[in-house]
Every structure is written in structure tokens, then in C-alpha cells.
Amino acid sequence: xxxxxxxxxxxxxxxxxxxxxxxxxxxxxxxxxxxxxxxxxxxxxxxxxxxxxxxxxxxxxxxxxxxxxxxxxxxxxxxxxxxxxxxxxxxxxxxxxxxxxxxxxxxxxxxxxxxxxxxxxxxxxxxxxxxxxxxxxxxxxxxxxxxxxxxxxxxxxxxxxxxxxxxxxxxxxxxxxxxxxxxxxxxxxxxxxxxxxxxxxxxxxxxxxxxxxxxxxxxxxxxxxxxxxxxxxxxxxxxxxxxxxxxxxxxxxxxxxxxxxxxxxxxxxxxxxxxxxxxxxxxxxxxxxxxxxxxxxxxxxxxxxxxxxxxxxxxxxxxxxxxxxxxxxxxxxxxxxxxxxxxxxxxxxxxxxxxxxxxxxxxxxxxxxxxxxxxxxxxxxxxxxxxxxxxxxxxxxxxxxxxxxxxxxxxxxxxxxxxxxxxxxxxxxxxxxxxxxxxx
Amino acid sequence: xxxxxxxxxxxxxxxxxxxxxxxxxxxxxxxxxxxxxxxxxxxxxxxxxxxxxxxxxxxxxxxxxxxxxxxxxxxxxxxxxxxxxxxxxxxxxxxxxxxxxxxxxxxxxxxxxxxxxxxxxxxxxxxxxxxxxxxxxxxxxxxxxxxxxxxxxxxxxxxxxxxxxxxxxxxxxxxxxxxxxxxxxxxxxxxxxxxxxxxxxxxxxxxxxxxxxxxxxxxxxxxxxxxxxxxxxxxxxxxxxxxxxxxxxxxxxxxxxxxxxxxxxxxxxxxxxxxxxxxxxxxxxxxxxxxxxxxxxxxxxxxxxxxxxxxx
Numbered sequence: 001x002x003x004x005x006x007x008x009x010x011x012x013x014x015x016x017x018x019x020x021x022x023x024x025x026x027x028x029x030x031x032x033x034x035x036x037x038x039x040x041x042x043x044x045x046x047x048x049x050x051x052x053x054x055x056x057x058x059x060x061x062x063x064x065x066x067x068x069x070x071x072x073x074x075x076x077x078x079x080x081x082x083x084x085x086x087x088x089x090x091x092x093x094x095x096x097x098x099x100x101x102x103x104x105x106x107x108x109x110x111x112x113x114x115x116x117x118x119x120x121x122x123x124x125x126x127x128x129x130x131x132x133x134x135x136x137x138x139x140x141x142x143x144x145x146x147x148x149x150x151x152x153x154x155x156x157x158x159x160x161x162x163x164x165x166x167x168x169x170x171x172x173x174x175x176x177x178x179x180x181x182x183x184x185x186x187x188x189x190x191x192x193x194x195x196x197x198x199x200x201x202x203x204x205x206x207x208x209x210x211x212x213x214x215x216x217x218x219x220x221x222x223x224x225x226x227x228x229x230x231x232x233x234x235x236x237x238x239x240x241x242x243x244x245x246x247x248x249x250x251x252x253x254x255x256x257x258x259x260x261x262x263x264x265x266x267x268x269x270x271x272x273x274x275x276x277x278x279x280x281x282x283x284x285x286x287x288x289x290x291x292x293x294x295x296x297x298x299x300x301x302x303x304x305x306x307x308x309x310x311x312x313x314x315x316x317x318x319x320x321x322x323x324x325x326x327x328x329x330x331x332x333x334x335x336x337x338x339x340x341x342x343x344x345x346x347x348x349x350x351x352x353x354x355x356x357x358x359x360x361x362x363x364x365x366x367x368x369x370x371x372x373x374x375x376x377x378x379x380x381x382x383x384x385x386x387x388x389x390x391x392x393x394x395x396x397x398x399x400x401x402x403x404x405x406x407x408x409x410x411x412x413x414x415x416x417x418x419x420x421x422x423x424x425x426x427x428x429x430x431x432x433x434x435x436x437x438x439x440x
Numbered sequence: 441x442x443x444x445x446x447x448x449x450x451x452x453x454x455x456x457x458x459x460x461x462x463x464x465x466x467x468x469x470x471x472x473x474x475x476x477x478x479x480x481x482x483x484x485x486x487x488x489x490x491x492x493x494x495x496x497x498x499x500x501x502x503x504x505x506x507x508x509x510x511x512x513x514x515x516x517x518x519x520x521x522x523x524x525x526x527x528x529x530x531x532x533x534x535x536x537x538x539x540x541x542x543x544x545x546x547x548x549x550x551x552x553x554x555x556x557x558x559x560x561x562x563x564x565x566x567x568x569x570x571x572x573x574x575x576x577x578x579x580x581x582x583x584x585x586x587x588x589x590x591x592x593x594x595x596x597x598x599x600x601x602x603x604x605x606x607x608x609x610x611x612x613x614x615x616x617x618x619x620x621x622x623x624x625x626x627x628x629x630x631x632x633x634x635x636x637x638x639x640x641x642x643x644x645x646x647x648x649x650x651x652x653x654x655x656x657x658x659x660x661x662x663x664x665x666x667x668x669x670x671x672x673x674x675x676x677x678x679x680x681x682x683x684x685x686x687x688x689x690x691x692x693x694x695x696x697x698x699x700x701x702x703x704x705x706x707x708x709x710x711x712x713x714x715x716x717x718x719x720x721x722x723x724x725x726x727x728x729x730x731x732x733x734x735x736x737x738x739x740x741x742x743x744x745x746x747x748x749x750x751x752x
Contacts, residue, residue: 240743362454366555368686
């Protein structure tokens with residue numbers, strides 16, 4: 001069978017073998033949990049608790065700050081110690097609600113109650129998802145209820161579960177698909193209930209054959225759901241390329257998946273929807289892969305939000321050697337961290353500790369115009385030409401050469417034999433253009 | 441943690457390919473035809489190759505030293521230029537010809553225009569054409585098995601017959617590297633296998649040229665004439681090793697097709713209607729100069745920007 005895919009892309013070393021076989025392990029939080037009010041795309045949430053208040057597991061501690069926003073939910077019970085600015089994993093500073101864990105794990109009223117989603121109306125489901133603070137757990141953190149509320153429900157033809165997990169090293173989606181596939185499928189069924197005309201597709205890269213087999217078996221009786229194996233290639237899980245691979249429809253950077261009749265959810269997001277709707281448990285945990293060649297025992301954790309990255313590292317046995325780099329996320333798009341005393345948020349995906357890589361440390365040299373960047377670019381742009389205008393700050397020319405279509409996947413930088421920092425230049429230029437647009 | 445972490449932008453991993461590894465792959469791919477040239481023409485071919493390589497690498501070294509630039513001879517690009525220049529010379533040339541050619545290729549064509557990646561023509565071919573114009577007599581004296589004689593293409597031009605099998609294997613007169621189509625193809629297969637080159641330019645080039653010969657060659661569908669045109673002269677070496685030169689060929693996929701078509705047509709015009717029997721070198725350096733134009737009109741359409749979208 002021809003595997004679904006897109007044109008371009010790269011095949012970096014997978015590195016998934018480090019943590020692939022390790023079952024998800026639940027991690028107990030420490031004494032102090034930190035909840036930033038901004039762990040999603042959109043307006044920051046607004047705290048609805050004050051210092052000294054007691055909070056419970058599953059209690060909302062900050063309200064959504066606008067239409068595109070999401071509430072923040074406490075993952076432990078205890079006392080609100082401080083509400084202050086703290087540094088986050090991405091280096092930014094944001095208002096954080098600090099809760100002292102009383103280790104009682106007292107649940108808020110109603111949390112954990114079973115519900116039958118079939119008896120719920122569309123509005124009820126959307127309200128539950130919204131109040132549960134669910135955002136896209138693939139890393140972008142777009143509020144899920146906004147995604148699930150397009151202008152016209154009947155225009156949605158496909159609900160796609162993104163199980164590509166194309167970033168090297170990451171295995172959290174894989175473990176979820178393997179260990180709790182029923183959750184994912186039920187999450188998808190809840191989404192399908194919102195879009196009566198849509199077909200459900202679970203898209204998985206073919207480097208996870210056991211996950212594909214398991215899901216296929218599980219949905220064999222479901223008329224509205226099918227499993228779509230994808231060619232293993234980075235960035236296969238990029239939303240636009242996933243939609244194209246699965247449906248043949250193309251969207252550009254200024255369009256939404258709904259414009260192509262699609263709703264795309266990450267594997268863990270679907271699981272979070274299921275937990276919120278069927279088990280009345282809001283988003284208070286996520287799955288994180290702690291891995292890399294400098295980690296003693298690479299593995300996958302079910303982690304309460306608000307926990308500190310240092311605790312993750314300790315739980316994985318610590319480091320085997322001095323790492324060169326610690327990355328929040330995968331090696332292709334993750335952000336390098338400069339400290340570990342920062343909280344895990346809804347949009348954290350992995351903690352990666354890498355040792356010194358000879359190739360990455362090489363000095364950039366002259367472009368030999370080999371064209372590798374052009375052939376791998378999934379956005380069909382010409383990184384080689386774009387680079388020159390980006391480093392010279394020529395915003396107009398940058399947009400003309402489709403610089404804003406760049407998804408910053410890093411494929412061009414990965415293949416460049418001259419080791420030029422292409423993506424890095426584009427990211428900077430894109431940020432400048434975006435900021436200028438806002439000014440206007 | 442006791443030491444500072446390296447904080448840089450994503451991506452944090454890179455492929456193993458480097459400029460150095462690519463250039464050495466090209467050098468390896470040129471070995472079969474170099475070896476055949478030395479076997480066929482004798483030790484003089486080896487001397488010409490060595491002088492050419494030393495001239496290119498030496499010029500690059502001295503220029504960068506003199507200009508207080510970073511010395512980049514270890515990237516292997518000057519080595520490849522030297523090999524290509526040597527392979528493009530007749531074994532009959534005096535020793536100072538490759539020396540002069542090497543200095544011209546690196547100094548004038550490459551370094552004065554900004555060094556690696558900035559030259560607007562293939563340095564080896566530009567040097568060959570410079571030598572051809574300056575020393576026409578010396579550059580076009582060919583021999584085979586110690587006997588001076590015309591190249592198969594020249595014979596063909598005069599209406600004589602040639603043995604296609606000899607042409608393919610390389611037991612003919614010509615420049616050191618162009619005689620054996622087989623040896624060139626072995627090297628080309630290595631480059632394709634190593635993913636150093638794509639077949640887009642060479643196949644379009646050779647295909648267009650073959651079509652041109654069939655249409656305008658005046659011999660109709662005569663296999664031996666077509667075969668002689670394809671395997672005689674520098675077409676194979678030019679198509680696989682020089683038209684595919686990264687720096688001087690278009691970077692856009694469609695541009696590469698346009699480039700190949702133009703090369704095929706120009707080579708056909710030069711060979712069939714021109715005064716000289718050969719035309720590959722001139723066709724390539726001429727098209728080299730059109731590359732910026734070709735790229736400008738063949739920019740790919742960004743993903744999702746196509747107008748024919750369903751509903752949109």
C-alpha cells in the first residue's frame with residue numbers, strides 16, 4: 001500500500017529506541033507547584049484565587065482571559081503560597097500561581113465522576129472542554145475548545161488524530177497509543193459527535209507498527225473511524241503536511257485546518273478530552289518523554305502540570321555526563337533551556353539532554369548552492385535565497401519569497417552541508433515581520 | 441549543573457553531510473575516468489592531472505594567504521576543479537597549459553568573484569574555454585595510441601563513420617577524461633547513489649540533445665550516428681559532472697529542467713550547425729550565466745499557495 005505523505009522532508013536519526021520500550025510511569029509532585037497563567041496561545045488567564053487560599057485537585061485557579069485563552073487548573077491540593085512573576089522554560093517571565101502541595105490530593109467537587117458522552121449535547125461537550133483548560137498538547141498549545149468550534153460544524157469532513165510523532169527522540173504519543181488506546185479512540189468519538197458529517201482518522205507513522213496494529217484492531221467495528229499509516233519522515237506531524245498526507249488538501253500558513261474541512265488533535269489531546277468529558281477530570285497532567293544520550297534512564301512519565309523540570313530529571317536517574325544542551329521538546333523544534341528550575345506546562349512535550357554533537361558545533365561556511373534545502377523544504381520555498389534577504393533584514397523581499405510560509409521545521413538547517421543557520425535566521429525575520437504587522 | 445549550557449536556536453541536530461564530504465565524493469566519482477585516461481594515454485596524462493590539481497589548490501592557498509582570508513583548501517572544491525580541468529585537456533598539451541588554466545580557474549573565475557559559491561561560471565570549464573581561445577592549435581591536437589588524429593566527433597563532422605562500441609568504452613582520441621563514456625557513467629552512478637547529484641539536469645540535457653540530433657542531425661534515426669554523438673566528445677562528462685555543478689546550476693527544481701533543455705539545444709546547435717565539432721563546454725558556460733534569470737522565473741509555488749484549491 002502506498003503510504004500517505006508529503007513532498008520534501010528529512011530522515012534524522014530517530015533516537016526513539018532510548019525510551020520506546022519504557023511504559024509510562026506516574027510521577028508524584030514535589031512540595032511546590034508552579035502554574036503560569038500563560039501556557040497556551042492567546043490571552044493569559046486571570047487568577048481567581050488569592051495568596052493564602054486553599055485549592056483542590058481539579059480546581060480552576062485562573063479564568064480564561066479572552067475568547068482565545070484557556071483556564072488553568074490545579075493538579076494538587078494545598079495552599080496558594082505566592083502569585084508572582086517567574087521565569088518559564090522558554091526564557092520568558094510570566095505571572096505564576098505557586099501552590100504548596102499538602103500531599104492530601106483532595107479532589108474538587110465532582111472531579112472523577114463518570115459521565116456518558118453520548119447523552120451530552122454539543123454545547124455541553126464544548127463547555128466541558130473549555131472549562132477543563134484543554135489546549136493542543138502537541139506543543140503549540142492552541143485552546144482546544146476554539147478548535148472544536150468552527151463557524152459551521154457541517155463543513156468539517158475530517159477529524160484527524162495526529163499520532164505521527166515525527167520529532168526524533170519523542171515517544172510519549174507512541175506510549176499513549178500503545179497503553180491507553182481506548183482513551184484516544186473515545187476522545188476521537190467525542191469529537192466526532194460534534195461534527196456529524198466528519199470521518200475520524202488516526203494518522204500514525206509506520207515506524208510504530210505495533211501502535212498501528214493495535215488501533216486498527218480497536219476501530220475495526222467503528223464505521224466512522226479508520227487508521228491511516230504515514231510514511232516515517234520529518235515533519236510528517238506538521239499540521240499542514242499531515243492534512244495534505246491524509247486528505248490531499250492543502251492549506252497555507254494564513255489558513256486554519258477548518259478552512260480545509262479538518263480538525264486536527266494530538267493523541268494526548270484526544271485522551272485529555274476523553275478524561276474531561278467521561279471522567280470529569282480536567283487537564284492536570286500530561287505525558288513527557290525524558291530522554292537523550294546524557295540521561296541515565298530515559299523514559300516516559302505521566303506528569304502533573306506545575307512540577308519542576310529538575311524533578312523530571314531526577315526521576316529519570318539524573319545525568320550520565322555533563323550535557324552540552326538541554327532542550328524543552330524535540331531536537332528539531334524544541335527550545336534550548338538555560339535552567340531547570342522552571343515548571344512543566346501544558347505545552348511541554350519532552351526534556352532532552354544532549355551531549356556534544358561534532359556536526360552541530362561546526363562553523364557555518366560558504367553556501368555551495370547544493371539545493372538540499374530546496375528539496376527538503378516541505379513548504380516548497382527556497383531557503384537558500386530566503387537566507388540572504390533574512391540576514392539583511394529585507395522584510396519586503398522576505399515576504400515576497402514566501403518567508404512567512406516557513407513553518408520553522410528546521411529541515412533546511414538539518415541538511416545544509418555548509419552548516420548554515422537558515423531556520424534561525426528565518427525565525428528571527430518572521431518574528432520581526434509579525435511584530436511589524438501588529439504595529440500597523 | 442556546574443557548567444554553562446549551550447543555548448541556541450532549534451534545530452539541535454544536523455546531518456553528517458558537509459561541503460568537504462560532498463567534494464570528496466565528487467573526487468572519488470572522477471577516479472574511474474581519471475584512471476582510464478591514464479591507462480589509455482599513458483603517464484603524460486597523470487602529469488597533466490597533477491599539474492592541474494597542484495595549480496588549482498596552490499592558487500587557492502596562495503590567494504587566501506595573501507588576502508589574509510581563512511584558508512579553505514581542505515573543503516576539496518579546488519581539488520575537484522583541478523581534476524575537472526585536467527580531465528578536459530588533451531594529453532598532447534605542454535605542461536604549462538594546465539598550470540595557466542588552474543591559475544585562471546581559481547584566481548580569475550572563482551576567487552575574484554568572491555570564492556566558493558560565488559563564481560558565475562564553472563571554473564574548470566571557463567579555464568578550458570579561455571585556453572581553447574588563446575591556444576587553439578595546442579588545445580585541439582589529439583592523439584590515440586600514440587598516433588595523432590581527429591576526434592570521433594571531428595570525423596563524424598566530416599561525414600566519416602565511427603565505431604560506437606569503441607566510443608562507449610573509450611578507445612578513441614579526445615581529452616583525458618571524456619574518452620570513456622563507461623568510466624564517466626560509473627562515476628556518475630556513484631554520485632547518484634550517494635545522493636550528491638540528482639538525475640534531473642543530466643537526463644533532461646542528454647534527452648533534449650538526443651532529440652535535437654534526431655530532428656536536425658540530418659541522419660534521421662541512425663543509431664550509430666546518435667550513439668556517436670552521445671558517447672563521443674564531452675557530453676557525458678559535461679552532463680554528469682559539470683552541468684550538475686551546484687554553484688553554477690539553478691537551485692529550483694523547474695529551473696534545473698529549463699537549464700537541461702537549454703543545454704541540450706545549445707549543444708546541438710554548436711555541434712551540428714557550428715564550425716567546431718564540440719560544443720558542450722561553451723553550452724555549459726553560456727547557460728551558467730543565465731542561471732540567475734532562470735531561477736527568477738522558476739521559483740516554486742509555496743505549499744498551499746496554489747490557486748486551484750478545493751473551495752478556496
